[in-house]
Amino acid sequence: MALAAEHHDLLDRFRLSGRNHPYLAFTLNSICDRDCAFCKPRCMPDYGHKDKTLSVPQYAQIARTAGSWGVRKAHCSGGEPTLRKDVLGVIGSLAQGLGDGAQIGMTSHGNFRKGLSVKDFAEAGLTYLNLSLHSLDPGRSTEIMGGGDPQVTLDAVREALALGLKVKINCVLMRSYVQDAFAVASLARSLPVAVRLIELQNIGPAKEMFDAEFIPEAEVRALLSDWFTGAGEVSRAGLGVRSPGRYLQPEGWAGSIGFISNSSCATCSDANRIKITPSGVARPCILHNRDIQLPPHVEAGTLDDAFAHLFTAMLERNGNPAWGGFHYVDYDLRWDRMERPQGAPVFLPVIGTGDGGGCAVRQATHGADQ
Incomplete structure (x- = not known):
């Protein structure tokens, strides 16, 4: 369907x-x-499905409309997305809807639901896989994740690479487990993967451990200075990565290491994520209240109007002085009914991290949009 002139x-x-x-x-x-x-998702007061989730046909229609707006990438996460019985149908509908050349990704802990394999996802249309891996030691991995087998996740990494999928490994940095994170990062010596070292954020259950466990990117870079001396920078486009951050490839390594530092040096000036919750609430920014319900637009055949709203909201972030181009915390967007800012300023704390590794760190006040 052709877009209207105003679109x-x-x-x-x-x-x-x-x-x-x-x-x-x-x-x-x-x-x-x-x-x-x-x-600790089960500690959340709104844990579980409280509203009807989007269906495979609804995902397909959203993807088709997004494709007409030039969108060529969709990423699926959770929770653990492989627990959905229709997850392969969802992946397939997104791949077909966005069309040839689309990037379709998924984040998982890699211990898939019984009966599912990386091959199944690749055949459905998946082109890249992000796998969460916080320690290679089974006991310490269980301490962090409460279960699962890191070897199974590593098997998924190798199978995905063998099938031609791009692979990123997500590893959360915690002071008590920093050596575990470095062991995970060292996988990139021999495997063509992008290991992403993710700063702990002062939100949700992590608040109780943040003061003791937070370790900033700048400190980690100093600890890994031998790795990064003379390292070459890998383009985000080459990795299929569109979020802010630098990816470095130490000399002689097959893969790269990047940082996601939403606590010490995040910037949203070029963020391009449109988050869509399980029930179909689309959020063009985590820090304003321009959320829009997509199912009524699917039903009415007016998804183009919804995407016009979303694109406009993202454009106007550039000119809104309340943003200033920075954010320091991430709202947890997995739950449809968690409280959202409604017309009142959102005061965000700044984490003191010295020089921040070259990142701008300052106090910011983010106002909810009108």
């Missing part, structure tokens, strides 16, 4: 803004069969 004008404005083109970040569910120390 073409909006896309032209978006291109001229220089912003990264948006991608769709679907949270498929909120449930998980792990109990990670920094996440």
